[in-house]
Amino acid sequence: MHFSELPLDKSILKAIKETGYDAPTPIQEKCIPLVLENKDIIASAQTGTGKTAAFALPIIEKLIWHQNSKKKGKKIRALIVSPTRELAVQIQDDFKTYAKYTNLRTTVVFGGTSIEPQKDVLKKGVDVLIATPGRLLDLRKQDILSLSHIQTLVLDEADLMLDMGFYDDVNKIVKVCPKNRQVLLFSATMPKKVLQLANVILNNPEKVEVAANSSAAKNVNQLLYYVPRKKKLELCLHLLRNTVKGSILIFRRTKFGVDKLESSLKKNGYNVTSLHGDKSQSARQEALNKFKNNDVNILIATDVAARGIDINSLDAVINFDLPNIPETYVHRIGRTGRAGESGNAYSFCGADEMNYIKTIQQLIQKKIELVEDHPYPMDKNTKAINHKGSGSKSTNTKPGKKKGRKSANSKKNKKRWY
Incomplete structure (x- = not known):
């Protein structure tokens, strides 16, 4: 299939052509039509499969008719939630590349940097927002942004998001978006907690899997x-x-x-x-x-x-x-x-x-x-150490204090790096 066979605007096709890509990857070929049909999606996709374009291209297509809104009249209609700052910045770069010949405005917000410049950009109005969970909720708490006009919500790298402890934050974000929003969930792996989240927030989703999770790179x-x-x-x-x-x-x-x-x-x-x-x-x-x-x-x-x-x-x-x-x-x-x-x-x-x-x-x-022929082999009689019951919990516990339980002060002073 060629990109021109997909129902995408000429401005998007022009931007794609300039990137040097002619044909969509399997994840793009499967996801783009489904996103344009407003279907909820749960997709299993690793980094490097072209998954960002799989949601960015159809989102831009759906928003093109809003592109000529006055800047201050622009509402956030697409929200992409990313677990890390680096990934959020990368997604923002991709959106800018594909929306190059449109008047759509995109921005990215994340913690670890000053919040003031991010507030200024948001006040001017944007169509697409890419955000890490913590900073997104901070800005909403300060009434700097509204999620009441969201048409499409993307949860990228969902397994990592939950591994990092964002389950409650994700639920809060979903709850403040409109009930009829479209949700696209992308995850490299599909552990139970991701599937449980999907069951709660997705509406009759289409399942997309471009390669089995067990398939190790052939090359x-x-x-x-x-x-x-x-x-x-x-x-x-x-x-x-x-x-x-x-x-x-x-x-x-x-x-x-x-x-x-x-x-x-x-x-x-x-x-x-x-x-x-x-x-x-x-x-x-x-x-x-x-x-x-x-x-x-x-x-x-x-x-x-x-x-x-x-x-x-x-x-x-x-x-x-x-x-x-x-x-x-x-x-x-x-x-x-x-x-x-x-x-x-x-x-x-x-x-x-x-x-x-x-x-x-x-x-x-x-x-x-x-490989056995190396200078530091393990003794062949070495037995596997069983991890059951062990972990990263501290063994230096004071009398009366439960193992591994953080104090209230410890939780209070915990730094968020996202």
């Missing part, structure tokens, strides 16, 4: 290394010296782990930067720009910080820490081997992660190739 060579946890750094340095070259994305589970690895690699002379939620917005953008512009060739990140970021021409992914959610593994390795190019994924597995490998291999329905 990615997957390799597995069993290694004692204390030897992971040495193994990483060994691979960087001898095997892994080019543009590399390294995943760690925690912010502390990201900082620690960045420091170690810098001491060993590597050009490296990092991305995680405790960094300021400007620092995160600077890190991303350095990596995209090849000023550094190694980016270390947590899953939350890296989610939704579009990075092209990635040569390799290193899973320094394995994810406890198997779908996250598929999402990570899908960052490389794109657009017909080949890529490599190297996974380090300690004794405490052996059960994770089992569930990952069950999901992708294949055994990951094991």
Whole structure:
């Protein structure tokens, strides 16, 4: 199919042509007609499938007849809620690209920066708003914006949104939108909590799935290394010296782990930067720009910080820490081997992660190739550590205080980074 076969305005087709795309991706081909028919949608789509255009193009088409409204008379008619600032900015860039030859106004709002400039833009009137949940609700609480004219509500990266604790915020946002609004829910994975949310907020939705969640990237060579946890750094340095070259994305589970690895690699002379939620917005953008512009060739990140970021021409992914959610593994390795190019994924597995490998291999329905010939092998008699009953809860509890329960002051002082 060619884009010209879709019922899109000439101004949109002109903008698409300038991007160099001729044919819609599978997610676009399936979603665009459904959005134009005002259907609610629940779509399973990973980053890199073209899902932003799958909702941006039909939303722009539906709003074109509002484009000549006086600026101050413009109402927010499309709302896209995104879990992270980086993803929100990326969505805003896509909307500006596709609405280039229209008079539609779009803007993006997120926390971590001054609220005043965002207020000024909103007061001038916009058609499309892209927002992170916290800042959106803050602005609404201050009566800076109204959601009473929303025609289409998009929840992007819904699984990540809920993992980050936004379930209540999302429900609040949905409740203040008109009852007859259209809802489009996009999620890389479909855990129970996403399906539960969908059951509550979607009306007779169309289900769209462009690829099975278990399908690992076909062009990615997957390799597995069993290694004692204390030897992971040495193994990483060994691979960087001898095997892994080019543009590399390294995943760690925690912010502390990201900082620690960045420091170690810098001491060993590597050009490296990092991305995680405790960094300021400007620092995160600077890190991303350095990596995209090849000023550094190694980016270390947590899953939350890296989610939704579009990075092209990635040569390799290193899973320094394995994810406890198997779908996250598929999402990570899908960052490389794109657009017909080949890529490599190297996974380090300690004794405490052996059960994770089992569930990952069950999901992708294949055994990951094991590399035994390396300098830091794990003892073959090592048994998997059972995580049942363990977790990140603190064991240093005072008498009378429940384990893992945060104090009221701790909750009060908790910083929001979104």
